[in-house]
Amino acid sequence: MSIPPSEHIFRHYEEELVQLQGRLLVMGGFAEERLGQALHAAVQRDVALAEQVIAGDEPINTLHKEIDDRCFKLLALRQPLAVDLRSILAAVKINTDLERVGDLAVNIAEAVRRYLHHPPVKELVDLPRMAAIAQSMLRDALDAFVRRDVDLAQRVLDQDDELDALKRQVFRDLLGVMFSRPATIEPSLDLLLISRHLERVGDHATNVAEDIIFMVSARDVRHVPERPA
Secondary structure, X not given: OOOOHHHHHHHHHHHXXXXXXXXXXXXXXXXXXXXXXXXXXXXXXXXXXXXXXXXXXXXXXXXXXXXXXXXXXXXXXXOOOHHHHHHHHHHHHHHHHHHHHHHHHHHHHHHHHHHOOOOOOOOOOXXXXXXXXXXXXXXXXXXXXXXXXXXXXXXXXXXXXXXXXXXXXXXXXXXXXXXXXXXXXXXXXXHHHHHHHHHHHHHHHHXXXXXXXXXXXXXXXXXXXXXXX
């Protein structure tokens, strides 16, 4: 029994959406891996690894273009409606956020390279914790995208406060170091910059989570005022 043309087209469309999801997961894996490598370079004082992160941006850039092309073709040729339309539009935005996470990994590696020209300022404790939280947020956001899981996306939003608190802790600690040991000002500023980049990774994971909530429930949670404590 032959498959009706309309059913064949629908199956092909569903396969294209699954492939799009898969490519976004690959993109997220690249971004997360490079982020981890950049922080590992800082902790292990590995200049070669930092250089590797700086030089290895091309796969993410290439994938960014490929995913955008897939999304625009789906929009033009399939003319999706309702949740499928929101899914593809979310994929375009998520793709951009992941590409920017890749850029932030490069920025972190560049700061690490500068930092490693100096003796250690202090033991790096909070920055690896920030990186672990940012990576977890990114992983959970992509998992929520695949599973259409609004609750998991909301948990990503909730984690952002923890990341912000750690950044403030890093700022306070390094400010004290710079006041007591002025010779550490230059490398301390690079550590502050790394903390800022990690905070921005969390912001991009938050963007992804917000897009997922909109995709699934058509509810826009951006710029929602915080509830009073």
